[in-house]
Amino acid sequence: ETGVTxxxxxxxxxxxxxxxxxCSSQSGHNTVSWYQQALGQGPQFIFQYYREEENGRGxxxxxxxxxxxPNYSSELNVNALELDDSALYLCASSFRGVTNEKLFFGSGTxxxxx
Amino acid sequence: xxxxxxxxxxxxxxxxxxxxxRCNYSYGATPYLFWYVQSPGQGLQLLLKYFSGxxxxxxxxxxxxxxxxxxxxxxxxxxxxxWSDAAEYFCAVGAPNFGNEKLTFGTGTRLTxxx
Numbered sequence: 001e002t003g004v005t006x007x008x009x010x011x012x013x014x015x016x017x018x019x020x021x022x023c024s025s026q027s028g029h030n031t032v033s034w035y036q037q038a039l040g041q042g043p044q045f046i047f048q049y050y051r052e053e054e055n056g057r058g059x060x061x062x063x064x065x066x067x068x069x070p071n072y073s074s075e076l077n078v079n080a081l082e083l084d085d086s087a088l089y090l091c092a093s094s095f096r097g098v099t100n101e102k103l104f105f106g107s108g109t110x111x112x113x114x
Numbered sequence: 115x116x117x118x119x120x121x122x123x124x125x126x127x128x129x130x131x132x133x134x135x136r137c138n139y140s141y142g143a144t145p146y147l148f149w150y151v152q153s154p155g156q157g158l159q160l161l162l163k164y165f166s167g168x169x170x171x172x173x174x175x176x177x178x179x180x181x182x183x184x185x186x187x188x189x190x191x192x193x194x195x196x197w198s199d200a201a202e203y204f205c206a207v208g209a210p211n212f213g214n215e216k217l218t219f220g221t222g223t224r225l226t227x228x229x
Contacts, residue, residue, distance in 0.1 A: 004157070031215055033215045033216065035217075040221070040222075041221055041222075042118075042204050042206075042219030042220050042221050042222050043158070043204070043217075043219050044219070045216050045217060045218070048215050048216060056215070056216050058216075090157055090158065092157075092158075092215070094215055096215070102160055102163075103160065103215060103217075105150075105157035105158040105159070106157050107155065107156050107157045108157055
């Protein structure tokens with residue numbers, strides 16, 4: 001049990017729709033990162049938020065966006081869904097400010113785009 | 115750009131036998147290195163990490179890994195596997211200026227344990 005919760009656990013959307021995934025970080029954590037894990041692949045870094053601002057982004061288009069709220073919960077928004085967006089989306093939180101602080105992952109949201 | 119290669123897609127090991135999972139990385143300086151385990155339908159759990167210092171790192175569940183700069187490797191080992199070790203294992207590299215938040219993962223090695 002990591003203390004990082006994600007909702008929903010599963011989601012089915014159709015191409016062109018928009019989706020919002022939610023993450024509740026572990027208590028006290030000020031940094032949240034989002035990863036996309038396609039079937040049979042390792043997770044890929046989407047972006048990271050620190051103190052409510054984007055603080056690093058991977059190779060993902062602008063239709064992938066996010067928010068981090070004052071209570072350190074977070075959202076991942078994907079617009080104009082494509083079939084290739086089907087994947088497990090993982091949220092991870094940590095506390096920046098402590099050397100070598102650990103990254104805690106949630107169980108993910110499985111998104112299927114039809 | 116940093117990258118991670120896990121050459122073995124799938125490994126099958128008998129319960130009680132030893133295990134070594136390979137990981138090679140590409141990074142310009144001394145990286146932060148990690149091993150994670152993922153069980154079906156679950157998120158990632160950190161097994162161990164290397165930031166600096168002793169190149170032999172001990173982790174949870176009896177796992178260890180050795181950082182070899184000359185070979186750009188960070189192989190994971192366990193002297194005797196248990197059926198509960200069956201899972202997907204990911205090696206990852208992180209950029210020091212990002213701490214451990216922005217990680218580049220390998221494609222994973224699926225471990226099957228046979229009785």
